[in-house]
Amino acid sequence: xxxxxxxxxxxxxxxxxxxxxxxxxxxxxxxxxxxxxxxxxxxxxxxxxxxxxxxxxxxxxxxxxxxxxxxxxxxxxxxxxxxxxxxxxxxxxxxxxxxxxxxxxxxxxxxxxxxxxxxxxxxxxxxxxxxxxxxxxxxxxxxxxxxxxxxxxxxxxxxxxxxxxxxxxxxxxxxxxxxxxxxxxxxxxxxxxxxxxxxxxxxxxxxxxxxxxxxxxxxxxxxxxxxxxxxxxxxxxxxxxxxxxxxxxxxxxxxxxxxxxxxxxxxxxxxxxxxxxxxxxxxxxxxxxxxxxxxxxxxxxxxxxxxxxxxxxxxxxxxxxxxxxxxxxxxxxxxxxxxxxxxxxxxxxxxxxxxxxxxxxxxxxxxxxxxxxx
Amino acid sequence: xxxxxxxxxxxxxxxxxxxxxxxxxxxxxxxxxxxxxxxxxxxxxxxxxxxxxxxxxxxxxxxxxxxxxxxxxxxxxxxxxxxxxxxxxxxxxxxxxxxxxxxxxxxxxxxxxxxxxxxxxxxxxxxxxxxxxxxxxxxxxxxxxxxxxxxxxxxxxxxxxxxxxxxxxxxxxxxxxxxxxxxxxxxxxxxxxxxxxxxxxxxxxxxxxxxxxxxxxxxxxxxxxxxxxxxxxxxxxxxxxxxxxxxxxxxxxxxxxxxxxxxxxxxxxxxxxxxxxxxxxxxxxxxxxxxxxxxxxxxxxxxxxxxxxxxxxxxxxxxxxxxxx
Numbered sequence: 001x002x003x004x005x006x007x008x009x010x011x012x013x014x015x016x017x018x019x020x021x022x023x024x025x026x027x028x029x030x031x032x033x034x035x036x037x038x039x040x041x042x043x044x045x046x047x048x049x050x051x052x053x054x055x056x057x058x059x060x061x062x063x064x065x066x067x068x069x070x071x072x073x074x075x076x077x078x079x080x081x082x083x084x085x086x087x088x089x090x091x092x093x094x095x096x097x098x099x100x101x102x103x104x105x106x107x108x109x110x111x112x113x114x115x116x117x118x119x120x121x122x123x124x125x126x127x128x129x130x131x132x133x134x135x136x137x138x139x140x141x142x143x144x145x146x147x148x149x150x151x152x153x154x155x156x157x158x159x160x161x162x163x164x165x166x167x168x169x170x171x172x173x174x175x176x177x178x179x180x181x182x183x184x185x186x187x188x189x190x191x192x193x194x195x196x197x198x199x200x201x202x203x204x205x206x207x208x209x210x211x212x213x214x215x216x217x218x219x220x221x222x223x224x225x226x227x228x229x230x231x232x233x234x235x236x237x238x239x240x241x242x243x244x245x246x247x248x249x250x251x252x253x254x255x256x257x258x259x260x261x262x263x264x265x266x267x268x269x270x271x272x273x274x275x276x277x278x279x280x281x282x283x284x285x286x287x288x289x290x291x292x293x294x295x296x297x298x299x300x301x302x303x304x305x306x307x308x309x310x311x312x313x314x315x316x317x318x319x320x321x322x323x324x325x326x327x328x329x330x331x332x333x334x335x336x337x338x339x340x341x342x343x344x345x346x347x348x349x350x351x352x353x354x355x356x357x358x359x360x361x362x363x364x365x366x367x368x369x370x371x372x373x374x
Numbered sequence: 375x376x377x378x379x380x381x382x383x384x385x386x387x388x389x390x391x392x393x394x395x396x397x398x399x400x401x402x403x404x405x406x407x408x409x410x411x412x413x414x415x416x417x418x419x420x421x422x423x424x425x426x427x428x429x430x431x432x433x434x435x436x437x438x439x440x441x442x443x444x445x446x447x448x449x450x451x452x453x454x455x456x457x458x459x460x461x462x463x464x465x466x467x468x469x470x471x472x473x474x475x476x477x478x479x480x481x482x483x484x485x486x487x488x489x490x491x492x493x494x495x496x497x498x499x500x501x502x503x504x505x506x507x508x509x510x511x512x513x514x515x516x517x518x519x520x521x522x523x524x525x526x527x528x529x530x531x532x533x534x535x536x537x538x539x540x541x542x543x544x545x546x547x548x549x550x551x552x553x554x555x556x557x558x559x560x561x562x563x564x565x566x567x568x569x570x571x572x573x574x575x576x577x578x579x580x581x582x583x584x585x586x587x588x589x590x591x592x593x594x595x596x597x598x599x600x601x602x603x604x605x606x607x608x609x610x611x612x613x614x615x616x617x618x619x620x621x622x623x624x625x626x627x628x629x630x631x632x633x634x635x636x637x638x639x640x641x642x643x644x645x646x647x648x649x650x651x652x653x654x655x656x657x658x659x660x661x662x663x664x665x666x667x668x669x670x671x672x673x674x675x676x677x678x679x680x681x682x683x684x685x686x687x688x689x690x691x692x693x694x695x696x697x698x699x
Contacts, residue, residue, distance in 0.1 A: 120478045128446065134479045138470050144439020145471065151440055152447035155399070155425055175466070178436035185431060340477050340513050342537035344614065347513075351652075 021241045024234070028074075032233050033297060033307060035070040036290050038314045039092035042101050045318050046108055050268055054326070056110040056365060057121045062089040064231070064263035065197055067289030069093040069165075071236030072193050072258065075244045076163055078131055082244070083149055084163040085133045085142040089195065089262070091123050093165065098130035099123075101321035112331035139170035143179030143192060150188035150247075161247045163191040163240070169200025171217065172208055180253065184221045189247035191240060192255050195230065197262035202274040218255040230258030231289040234296070261287070333358045378556060381549040383523040384414055384488075386556065387530035388452065392422050395450060398534055401428040401437055402454030411456050412490050412549060434464035438487060442472050442539075445485040450534055455489030458543060459503040472539045473514030486533045488542035491519070492584055492635055493667075493683055495547055498674035504583075504636035504667075509541055510613055510645065516565060517613040519543040521586035523554035525610055528563025536565060545584045552587075566611045568619035574605030577696050578623040580646060581633040582609040585684055589633055592689035602697050612642055620646060621654050628659040629696045633684055638666040660699035665692050 024032070043061050050059045062069060069092030076082035078097060086093045091104065106114035108122055115125040116134075126134035133149070135142050146164035153160040170176050171194060183190045194214045198205055211217060218225030224246060228239035236258055243254035261283045265272045272280070294307065334357065337347040349356070378386065392398045399422075400415055406429040409416030419427040430437050434455060441451035455461045461468070468487065475481040493502035509515050516538055520526040526544065533540035571586055572593055579589040586608045593604035607623050609616065624630055630650060632643035643664040650662055665684045673679055 116478055116480075124478070126479055126481065128481070133443075133446065133481070136471055136474070136478075138466055141435075141439060141467060141471050144433075144436045144467065145443040145446075147436060148440030148443025148445070148451075149447055150443075152444040152449050155444075155449070175435050175439065178431070178433035179439060181431055182433055182436035182440055186428070339480070341516070341614075342476070342482065 021238045021245075024237070029297060029300070029302075030306065030310065032070060032074060032237070033293060034310050034314065035074070035092055035095050036066040036233060036293060037310060038095055038101070038317070039066045039070065040290060041314050042095075042104060042318055043091065045322060046105065047268065049105065049108065049322070053365060055108045057108070059108065059268040060088045060122055060266075061264035061268065062091055064283060064288060065089050065195065065260045066092050067233035067293065068195055068230030068236050068258040068260045070096055071233040072163065072165075072240040072256070073097060074237050075240035076131070076161060077244075081131065081158070081160045082162065083128070083131045083133060083146075083160070085126075085135060085146050085165065086123065087135055087142075087165040087167055087170075087195065088123065089167070089197070090165050094123060094132050097132045099127075099132065101318050102324045105321055105325035106328055109325055109328070110330065111325060111328040112335070113328050117335060118331035138175070140166060140173030140175035140179070142166070143176050144182065145179075146190055147179045147183035147186070147188055150183065150190040151186055153189055154186065159248060161189045161191065161244050163193060163244070165193045165195055167200055168194060168196045168198070168205050168214060169203065169208055171214055180221055180223070180255070183253045184223045187250070187252040189250075190253045191243040191247055192253060193240065194255065194257045195260060196257055197260045199262050199266075199275075201266040201270070213257065215255060215257040221253070221255070223252060224254040226254055226256045228256070228258055230260035231287050231292060233289060233293050376555065377553040378523060379550050380520075380523040380526045380544070380552050381412065381414055383527035383554070383556065384530055384544055385416065385418075387527045387534070388415065388418060389421070391450075391531055391534045392418070392426065397448060398450040398452065399426040399428065399444075400452045400454065401430050401441065403430055403432055403456045405429060405454050410454060412546065414490075414544075415454065434460050435467050438464040438467040439471065441485045441487075442467065442475065442483045445483045446475075446481050450484055452486045452488060452534060455487060457501050457503075458489035458491040458505060459500045461487065461489060461505055461541075462508070465508070468509070468515065468539070468541075469512045473512045475514075476538065477514060482537055483539045484537050485539050486530070486542050487539065488530070488544060490546040490549070491543040492545040492547055493672050493679060494584060496674060496676060496679060497672075499671040502672045502679075504543070504634070506541070506543060506612055507636055507641045510642060514538070515613060516540045516611070517543070518565060518611045519545070519583045520563070520610060521545070521548070521571070521583050521608050523552055524556055524561065525563045525569070527556055528561045529565065529610065531560070532562045532565050535562075540565065543583065547584045548587075563610065566614045566616060568616040569608045569610055570605065570619075571608040572604065572606040574627065575603040576627055577602060577629040577631065577693050578605045578607060578627040579631045579633055579689065579693070580607045580609065580620060580623065582612065583635060585633045585635050588684065588686045589689055591686045592693060595686070595690055596693050596697075600694065600697065602693060604693060615646070615649070617649060617653070620649065624650055624654045625657050628657055629699065630658070630662045631665060631689070631692050631696055632662065633665045633689055635667055635683060637669045638664065639669050641666055660696050663692050663696060665689055
């Protein structure tokens with residue numbers, strides 16, 4: 001049972017307690033499949049673009065984690081103005097909130113008309129209107145920020161909820177602790193989703209924490225906890241939905257731990273030499289979230305044609321998005337000086353750049369990121 | 375209108391801005407029921423309630439991070455660092471998250487981070503700091519550091535209304551030592567504009583915060599004893615720096631002394647010197663000199679603290695050296 005307050009001796013958690021969450025309609029079930037398939041296929045397209053050296057920086061995959069990102073974000077209510085802040089493996093959550101494939105591809109390709117005008121990488125961008133706030137690379141920092149976003153909901157008596165993702169690694173940061181504690185004390189309408197995928201870069205969970213499970217941390221903060229199988233999109237949705245409903249009802253913060261597995265490396269360059277042999281294949285073979293959900297839909301009486309229609313739609317959308325992104329211009333170099341402040345609106349060029357439109361003729365691109373050991 | 379102290383001027387600005395705009399709220403440690411370690415926020419909670427005057431856990435990163443999140447949503451948070459020394463525990467949130475938000479994500483952070491700063495108060499290494507130089511290096515932040523009571527009020531009101539994050543350093547030595555009658559009406563001091571604290575012809579002192587008063591004392595002394603006419607520029611804002619005012623005084627006196635209470639290496643004075651060198655070298659009749667704290671953590675014992683921090687006599691010595699160059 002879900003629980004508030006810090007009196008009970010054991011971990012606060014619920015498992016498979018689906019009764020209190022409204023059931024998903026047939027359309028919603030298909031929509032969940034659409035977002036999971038879109039996440040996976042879009043990342044596959046990005047891999048192609050990366051190998052063609054069209055992606056300028058690193059590429060981050062959420063292979064095997066699509067269900068936890070999609071299912072949890074699906075528990076929010078966009079019509080009420082709910083806001084989430086994703087992490088690097090939560091592309092799916094952004095798509096649920098309305099992020100578009102062409103924006104993602106433009107971001108990765110560092111285009112001038114990408115949402116950040118080429119200033120930030122990959123999925124580091126946001127849109128308050130659609131309800132997502134871009135992360136920064138300093139893990140855990142979005143927890144205090146989302147504490148503040150949801151504090152504003154509370155102060156203005158708005159019926160809105162916020163959700164922030166952290167990985168298992170970020171639970172070790174000071175910002176995570178300060179943010180979740182602050183939000184707990186203020187009873188902010190905030191859901192903190194810990195996406196436990198077993199690894200932070202190369203560091204396994206046992207080197208990250210001595211806690212038996214991350215949901216146990218909820219007790220120390222005096223907040224509710226939920227734990228779910230993150231590779232089961234419906235279970236993820238239901239656990240997060242309970243947390244969202246609790247937050248909206250004034251019940252404060254919930255720590256949701258979603259159990260999943262990171263099948264790719266930290267980023268595309270990472271050869272995963274630290275992973276025990278067989279581990280990845282086992283998860284891929286036995287616990288793929290998309291395969292599992294397709295099986296479930298089939299046993300629920302969905303037709304293969306319904307799903308292949310979704311697949312076709314996804315492919316078409318990604319093709320169109322790729323074409324649009326490839327046709328996009330790179331940024332004008334001097335745009336680098338615009339918008340650091342509202343006032344002044346732009347920095348003056350340095351004296352040696354006066355009248356200079358571009359610093360170099362050829363923009364070098366490093367062959368790969370990080371360890372270069374692919 | 376009666377005179378009020380520098381501290382009361384800050385408080386008056388907070389009261390006025392909270393009355394003017396319901397999006398303005400304060401958060402920090404012990405600021406509500408207790409009124410703050412120095413009582414800057416005294417009475418705010420009684421008037422505006424716990425919702426808008428929030429006593430927080432001891433969590434500077436959460437205070438600053440939550441302010442940023444609330445600011446994204448259109449609120450106007452004013453964060454108190456109980457002592458500005460503790461801003462270092464929120465350094466990541468300020469420099470990585472807040473300062474970059476507008477540029478990288480088009481997400482404004484209109485917020486203020488304020489706190490009691492500075493030495494001459496026997497506060498020791500962790501209750502006396504002047505950490506402005508640590509933030510001067512961060513594009514996206516603004517930094518103000520008033521020296522007078524009217525600027526304390528006017529800059530606070532401008533900081534709260536600014537569309538970006540303003541670090542507001544308030545000098546605790548000045549809190550109750552200086553008084554002034556506030557200008558009538560909605561008094562705003564523009565951010566980014568220095569002030570001529572004293573007009574002069576022979577030598578310029580460029581400074582800010584508590585050392586403005588030491589520079590003024592030194593100017594009086596050398597006028598009486600040496601017949602020197604010293605101009606004192608009170609920067610008021612450190613970021614963005616008022617280059618125009620700096621260059622104007624260089625061109626006027628051709629001899630420049632920069633004074634600050636912060637340590638020397640990598641300090642604000644070095645930056646100002648570089649700017650003068652790049653844009654007004656031919657106007658100088660003498661090298662730019664610095665009077666600053668020594669490069670040591672600020673010690674507690676009075677003989678030690680007084681030895682480390684700039685004193686009026688140091689400024690007098692430097693002015694004479696420049697005049698004789």
